[in-house]
Amino acid sequence: MARYIIKRVLLALLSIFIICLITFFTMNAIPGGPFSGEKALSPAVKAALEARYNLDKPLWTQFWLYMRNMLRGNFGISLKTGREISTTLFTCFKVSAKLGGQALIVAIIIGVVLGCIAALYRNKLPDRIIVFLTTLFTAMPSFVFATFLLLVFCIQLKWFPVWDASEKSLLLPVISLAAYPTAYITRLTKTAMLDSLGQDYIRTAKAKGVRQTGVIFKHALRNALIPVITYIGPELAYILTGSLVVENIFTIGGLGQQFVQSINNRDYPMIMATTIFLAVIMVFCNLLSDIAYSIVDPRIKLEA
Amino acid sequence: MSELTENMPKKNPLSLQIDPKRFEPASEDEKAQQDVMHASTSFFRDGMRKLMKNPLAVASIITIVVIILMILIVPKVVPYGYDEIIRVNGSRDKTVTNLAPFQYSEKEQAAIAAGETIFPHIMGTDSLGRDYFVRVVEGAKVSLSVGLFASILVLIIGVIYGSISGYKGGRVDLIMMRIVDIIYSLPDVLIIILLSVVLNQTLDPNNPIVKALGTNMVAIFVVFGLLYWVSMARLVRGEILQIKNNEYILAAQAMGGKSGHIIRTHIIPNCISVIIITTALQIPSAIFTESFLSFMGMGVQAPMPSLGSLANSARQGLQSYPWQLIFPAVLIVLIVLAFNLLGDGLRDAFDPKLRR
Numbered sequence: 024m025a026r027y028i029i030k031r032v033l034l035a036l037l038s039i040f041i042i043c044l045i046t047f048f049t050m051n052a053i054p055g056g057p058f059s060g061e062k063a064l065s066p067a068v069k070a071a072l073e074a075r076y077n078l079d080k081p082l083w084t085q086f087w088l089y090m091r092n093m094l095r096g097n098f099g100i101s102l103k104t105g106r107e108i109s110t111t112l113f114t115c116f117k118v119s120a121k122l123g124g125q126a127l128i129v130a131i132i133i134g135v136v137l138g139c140i141a142a143l144y145r146n147k148l149p150d151r152i153i154v155f156l157t158t159l160f161t162a163m164p165s166f167v168f169a170t171f172l173l174l175v176f177c178i179q180l181k182w183f184p185v186w187d188a189s190e191k192s193l194l195l196p197v198i199s200l201a202a203y204p205t206a207y208i209t210r211l212t213k214t215a216m217l218d219s220l221g222q223d224y225i226r227t228a229k230a231k232g233v234r235q236t237g238v239i240f241k242h243a244l245r246n247a248l249i250p251v252i253t254y255i256g257p258e259l260a261y262i263l264t265g266s267l268v269v270e271n272i273f274t275i276g277g278l279g280q281q282f283v284q285s286i287n288n289r290d291y292p293m294i295m296a297t298t299i300f301l302a303v304i305m306v307f308c309n310l311l312s313d314i315a316y317s318i319v320d321p322r323i324k325l326e327a
Numbered sequence: 328m329s330e331l332t333e334n335m336p337k338k339n340p341l342s343l344q345i346d347p348k349r350f351e352p353a354s355e356d357e358k359a360q361q362d363v364m365h366a367s368t369s370f371f372r373d374g375m376r377k378l379m380k381n382p383l384a385v386a387s388i389i390t391i392v393v394i395i396l397m398i399l400i401v402p403k404v405v406p407y408g409y410d411e412i413i414r415v416n417g418s419r420d421k422t423v424t425n426l427a428p429f430q431y432s433e434k435e436q437a438a439i440a441a442g443e444t445i446f447p448h449i450m451g452t453d454s455l456g457r458d459y460f461v462r463v464v465e466g467a468k469v470s471l472s473v474g475l476f477a478s479i480l481v482l483i484i485g486v487i488y489g490s491i492s493g494y495k496g497g498r499v500d501l502i503m504m505r506i507v508d509i510i511y512s513l514p515d516v517l518i519i520i521l522l523s524v525v526l527n528q529t530l531d532p533n534n535p536i537v538k539a540l541g542t543n544m545v546a547i548f549v550v551f552g553l554l555y556w557v558s559m560a561r562l563v564r565g566e567i568l569q570i571k572n573n574e575y576i577l578a579a580q581a582m583g584g585k586s587g588h589i590i591r592t593h594i595i596p597n598c599i600s601v602i603i604i605t606t607a608l609q610i611p612s613a614i615f616t617e618s619f620l621s622f623m624g625m626g627v628q629a630p631m632p633s634l635g636s637l638a639n640s641a642r643q644g645l646q647s648y649p650w651q652l653i654f655p656a657v658l659i660v661l662i663v664l665a666f667n668l669l670g671d672g673l674r675d676a677f678d679p680k681l682r683r
Contacts, residue, residue: 038512045513049521053528162664164615166622166635167656170642178646264516268622272642283623286524294524298517305514 028314035310042302043093047086050295098296103288108296111281116300119270119277123262125197130204130258135251137205138212139244142220153209160206165265169199169272196273200265204258208251215247222246249320256312260305374600377676384672387665394662398468406446407458409465410630415445423456425648450654454644463654466632470614471662473544473633477551477613482606484552485559490590492560493567504564507557515554519616522546523625541628547617555613559605566598600677608670611663618659634659 073079080088092099098108141153160168172195176182183195219225220243228242263279270279278297285293368376378384407413413423415434423432428451435445450459492503523546530537530545537545570576571594579589595602620626621635629636634655641651 034508034512038509041509042513045518046521049525053525158664158667159660162611162667163660164618164622164635164663166619167638167659170638170645170652171656174645174649174652178649260514264514264619267516268619271623282520286520286625289524294521298521302514302517305517306512309512 024317027317031310031313035306038306039303042306043090043299044086046295046298046302047089048082050291051082051085053291093296093299098300099292101285101290101293103285103290103293108293111293112278112296112300115276115278115281118275119263119266119279122193122196122200122270122275122277123259123266125193126200126204126262127255127259129197130201130208130262131251131255133201134205134208135212135244135248137209138247139216139239141209141213142216142247143239145217153213157206157209160202161210163202165199165203166268166272168202169196169269172199173272193275196269196275199272200262200269203265204254204261207258208254211250211254212247215250216243219243219246249316252319253312253316255315256305256309259308263301263305374673374677378672381672381675383668384676387668387672390661390665391669394467394471394658394665397464398471401461401464405449405458405461407461409461409632410457412456413448413452413458419456423452424454425644425651426452427648428650451648451650453640453651459651459654462632463634463637463658466634466637466655467658467662469627469631469633470617470635470659473547473617474610474614474666477548477555477617478606478609480548480552481556481559481609481613482602485556485605486563486595486602488556489560489563490567490594493564494571494586494590494594496568496571500564504561507560510554511557511561513554515550516616516619518554519546519550519620520623520625522550523620541631543620543625544627547620547626551613555609559602559609562601562605563598566601567594570594570597604670604674604678607666607673611666611670614659614663614666634662 070079078085089099096109098112100106101108101111104111137153137157141150144150176195225238225242228238233242266277266279267282268279269275270277271283274280278301282294282297282301284290285297402409412419413432415423415432415438422434426432426448428449429447430451431439431445431448439445448458448460450463453459453462488503488507492500492507523543526546526549527542530542540548567590576589576593579593584593617626617633618635618638621633622639624636624639626636627633637655638652638659641648641655645652
C-alpha cells in the first residue's frame with residue numbers, strides 16, 4: 024500500500040516536472056524576448072534589463088531559477104497588466120473552483136442516481152430514456168451545449184441575463200459543464216450496478232431476507248461506486264478544460280477565461296503560469312483518485 | 328425395410344442389440360437438414376453480419392455515408408465556393424450578408440424577376456456574404472478528415488509501440504510502459520494549446536504543409552502523434568501479452584521466425600478487432616478536440632472552415648441569426664454520435680469481451 028502510494032506520488036511529481044520542462048522550453052522557443060517589443064532599446068539598457076531579469080544566463084539556469092521562484096509561489100509579472108501573476112491566478116482560481124466544484128458535485132450526484140435508476144429498470148422505459156440522453160450528451164461538445172443553453176434561456180426565454188457573471192447565473196454554466204461528466208458517470212454506474220447486482224453476495228443478501236433498499240444501497244451500490252471514484256480524476260480534468268470554453272461563453276472571469284485571454288494577448292509568462300497551474304491541479308486530482316481507489320478497493324493488490 | 332429385417336441374424340433374447348424394426352429411414356427432407364447450408368464464415372464476415380443486425384450501427388453507417396456523399400457531391404452541384412463572396416452578375420451586393428435559409432438578396436430577387444435562375448442559399452449566407460451551406464459542408468469535410476488522419480496517426484504509432492513493448496516484455500516493456508504512464512498523465516488539451524501558441528510563432532509559414540493546413544492544424548497533428556496513441560498502445564500491449572503465450576507463437580519462434588515477422592503475421596491479425604474498435608472510437612474524440620480548439624479560435628486557418636470555427640463565428644450573431652450556430656452544431660453532434668454508435672456496434676460485433 025505505502026509502496027503503491029509512494030510510486031504514484033513520484034510519478035505525479037515526475038509528470039509535473041516534465042510539464043514544467045515542456046512549457047518552459049517551448050515558450051522560450053518563441054522568437055523575441057520580453058524587451059524586443061514596442062520601443063527599440065539601446066544595447067546597454069537592454070543588457071542591463073536582461074541582467075536584472077536573469078535573461079542573460081543560459082536557458083537551463085533560467086529554468087532552475089523559474090522553478091525555484093515558482094515553488095515560492097512567484098510566477099513573475101504579467102506582460103499585459105503588469106500585475107503579479109500569482110495574485111491574478113489566485114483570484115481566478117477561486118471563481119473556477121466554485122464553478123468546477125459545483126459541476127463536479129452535480130455530475131456525481133445526478134450521474135449516480137440516474138445510473139442506479141437505469142440499472143434497476145433495465146430495458147424498461149426509464150432505462151431507455153436515460154440511455155438515449157447519455158448517448159446524446161456524450162456526443163455533444165460542451166461548447167455546443169453551452170451556446171444552446173445561452174440561446175434558449177438567455178436570448179429566447181430571457182430567464183437569465185446574458186452578460187452577467189453574478190451568482191444567480193452560475194446555474195447555466197454549471198449545467199453545461201456537468202452535462203458530459205453526468206452522462207459518463209451514469210453509464211459507469213449503470214454497468215457497475217448491473218455487474219454487482221448479478222454477484223453471488225447479492226443473492227445471499229436477498230436469501231437472508233434483507234430488504235430491497237438494503238440490498239441496493241448497502242450491497243450493490245457500494246461496490247458499484249468504485250469505478251465512479253476512479254473517474255473523478257479524469258472528470259476533473261474534463262471540467263477544467265471544459266471551463267476554458269464555458270467560462271468564455273458565459274463570460275465568467277475564472278482561470279479558463281484568463282487562459283484564453285492571455286493566449287490572445289500573447290502574454291507568455293501568464294500562459295506559462297496558467298498551463299503549469301492547471302496541469303498541476305489535474306495531475307494532483309488524478310493522484311488523489313488513484314489513491315482513493317486503492318483505499319476503497321482492497322482487492323487491487325497494488326502490484327503495478 | 329423388410330429386406331433389412333430378413334437378413335438379420337436371429338436375435339438372442341439376452342442380447343442388447345438394437346432392434347432395427349424400431350427405426351425408420353430418414354426422408355429426403357430430413358436428410359437435407361443435415362447438409363451444410365453455408366460455407367464456414369470468416370471472422371470478419373461473422374463480425375460484419377452481427378454488425379448489420381445492429382440497427383443503431385446500420386443507422387450510423389448510413390449517416391456517415393450520407394455525410395460523405397454530401398461532402399463529395401455538394402461542391403459539384405452548388406455553384407458557390409466556400410470562400411467565395413456571392414456576386415450577382417459580377418457586382419457585389421450589400422444585402423447578401425446574413426440571409427436566412429432560402430432567402431434571396433435584393434439584387435438576386437431582381438435577377439430572378441428578370442428571368443435568371445439563382446441557386447438558393449439552402450442555409451442562408453454568413454456575415455461576409457458567403458453561401459453557408461457550402462461552408463458547413465466544407466467544414467464537415469475538414470472536421471472529418473482531421474478525425475480520420477489523426478486516428479490513422481494514433482493507429483500507426485500506438486500499434487507499433489504497443490506491439491514492441493508487449494512482445495519484448497521484461498525490462499523493455501517496463502521502461503516503455505513507464506513512458507506511457509507519464510504521457511498518459513499529461514493534460515492533453517493544455518499541451519495542444521501550448522504547442523499551437525508556440526508553433527504559430529516558430530513554424531516557417533512558407534513551408535507547403537504549414538501553408539496548406541495552418542499552424543494550429545499542424546499542432547493538433549503533432550499532439551495527436553505525441554500524446555494520443557498511449558491508450559491504443561496500452562490496449563495492443565495487453566492483447567499481445569495474452570497472444571504471445573500461445574503455442575503457435577512458440578512454433579513460429581522454434582522455426583526461426585524473426586520478431587518483426589511474428590508480430591506482423593501472427594500477432595497483429597489476432598488483435599485486429601481491438602485495433603479496429605479503438606480506431607473507430609478515436610475518430611469522434613479527434614473531431615471533438617478539433618472542434619473544441621476551433622471554437623476557441625485555435626483551429627483551422629481562415630477562410631478554411633471547420634464545424635467548430637463555424638460555430639464560433641456564429642456566436643457574434645447569435646441573437647439575430649441563431650441558425651448559423653444550429654447547422655454546424657447539429658452536424659458535429661450527428662457526426663460524433665454516428666461514430667460513437669458505430670464504434671460501440673463494432674465492439675459488440677467483433678469483441679464482446681471489451682464491453683464495459
